[in-house]
Amino acid sequence: MIGAGGVGSVAVHKMAMNPGIFSDIHLASRTKSKCDAIAESVKQRTGVAIATYAIDADDVPATTALIEQIQPRLVVNLALPYQDLAIMDACLATGVDYLDTANYEPLDEAKFEYKWQWAYHDRFKEKGIMALLGSGFDPGVTSVFAMWLKKHKLKTIRTLDILDCNGGDHGQAFATNFNPEINIREVTAPARHWENGDFVETPAMANKVEFDFEGVGPKNMYLMYHEELESLARFIPEMERGRFWMTFGDEYIKHLTVLQNVGMTRIDPVIYNGQEIIPLQFLKAVLPEPASLGPTTKGKTNIGDIATGEALDGSGEKTFYIKNICDHEDAYAETGNQAVSYTTGVPAMIGAAMVLTGAWKGEGVFNIEQFDPDPFMDMLNQHGLPWSVEELPGPVAF
Incomplete structure (x- = not known):
């Protein structure tokens, strides 16, 4: 997971509460001390140990190297929307599935559109990997x-x-x-x-x-x-x-x-x-x-x-x-987080569970609406x- 704000904190806590799905959790952010604080809270509340890292998610080679080092099944992007495309590029380079909660927007313009991420569909499909977009609450x-x-x-x-x-x-x-x-x-x-x-x-x-x-x-x-x-x-x-x-x-x-x-x-x-x-x-x-x-x-x-x-x-x-x-x-x-973070972090965990358990499968870039809602609703x-x-x-x- 990349991102150590309130949403990231909730998602990691909830992942740690479901070790049958999330066997190993790695948390990275620009500020490692934030990751460490979340990891300490998770350890106290659940007994689960989480590895932490410092990463600049805008740096595609550095993110690619970290993914290659960890070898995860899934990268969960809970960083800023400006960083979506850079993290998707790193997932393409490493052949790892991708998930986020908010669509890309350019740093210099408040423009919320899916076109930039939808344009990745063919490349993800050719790589045989999946990107699940918008697995928060709204969207999600x-x-x-x-x-x-x-x-x-x-x-x-x-x-x-x-x-x-x-x-x-x-x-x-x-x-x-x-x-x-x-x-x-x-x-x-x-x-x-x-x-x-x-x-x-x-x-x-x-x-x-x-x-x-x-x-x-x-x-x-x-x-x-x-x-x-x-x-x-x-x-x-x-x-x-x-x-x-x-x-x-x-x-x-x-x-x-x-x-x-x-x-x-x-x-x-x-x-x-x-x-x-x-x-x-x-x-x-x-x-x-x-x-x-x-x-x-x-x-x-x-x-x-x-x-x-x-x-x-x-x-x-x-x-x-x-x-x-x-x-x-x-x-x-x-x-340890208020409900606005909770209502986004829990669906991020559930979307990740859908991908990791195979309840939702696909090759390419998908929005959350394209899959069977029932297993998500049950969770x-x-x-x-x-x-x-x-x-x-x-x-x-x-």
Whole structure:
């Protein structure tokens, strides 16, 4: 595994809890001390020893050499999305399967697209290896939720809304629950949703709706672009409309607005004291490390899909709501990390288990939607992310 943030910590802890699948775990990051701290926590909680390494994942020859040294069955990329292609190149060079949780984006442009990774399909196929893309929660579980509904409840999905609510309170004036740089790039990018065969773009944070989330209560959620819409539109070709919504508190919006207005969310370089700096990267350096928020975060997350379409049983159009609710304090008690890291790290472990056990097989580059959802859904219930599904009276009115 490459990446020693909160998500990497959760994934390694959960892998260590399943030694029958994960016989040997190796953790690498640019900062070895972070790996060592995770390894110590895993040792104390599970008794499993993990080897740790320092690696610059942008350095393809160095990553290739480390993979050749370890000889793993699978490389799990939980580093930054900017590094996806470099790690995929190292996997191609060594003939090792690859998995990630977030699609590639260029460092100098907030552009979330799968085209760069999909372009690797033929090379991975020729090498006889597999790349599994987007095995987090969103993307990841939300995509599997949609395919489970299509397999078991709906013949077609006409409309799909993904609702991501973090009802946690960490007590900070302003902090992000995952990598601040990625979080703020996502939030400040123009919103896009799928409608009638194309993406419709609207200004960032321009569309707001209140929704009453089970376990959390009423929250304002905002229309955003998220990468799973691109792959879901590809693998659910009949989908007429697909949207992604995420909740943000008023304080978060207020702080983010000020930071945008003064230029602190810029991703282009500026000169300060004769040095070139990226304002957003500087902001990331002064904000709380997301992994540090675990001890103080309380409340729940609620993430799920609402899908409307033609019922499998021929009974006409129906609407289903499928979701997971995760408690921040329970996640911290188990792995030492808050629920936003937990809800991404656990699916990373499950996706890795799908590959290693052979439940999901393929040669080439695949999105998580392309495989049978049932074994993945079973493991969600077994490993801390139980889900529920209910039929709603009709389509959602927002």
